[in-house]
Amino acid sequence: LEKAIKDLMEQPEIPSNPEYGIQKSIWESLFDFHLASNS
Numbered sequence: 001l002e003k004a005i006k007d008l009m010e011q012p013e014i015p016s017n018p019e020y021g022i023q024k025s026i027w028e029s030l031f032d033f034h035l036a037s038n039s
Helices: 002-010 018-038
Strands: none
Touching: 002 018
C-alpha cells in the first residue's frame, strides 16, 4: 500500500481528467486513514 501511495504522489497533476481527480481523492482518503491507524 505504501509503495502504491508513493507512486501516486509522484505522478503529475492532471486537472483536466475528472476520473483521475476522483481516484486521487480516494487515495488521499486511504492515505489519511493509513496515517491515523499508525499513530
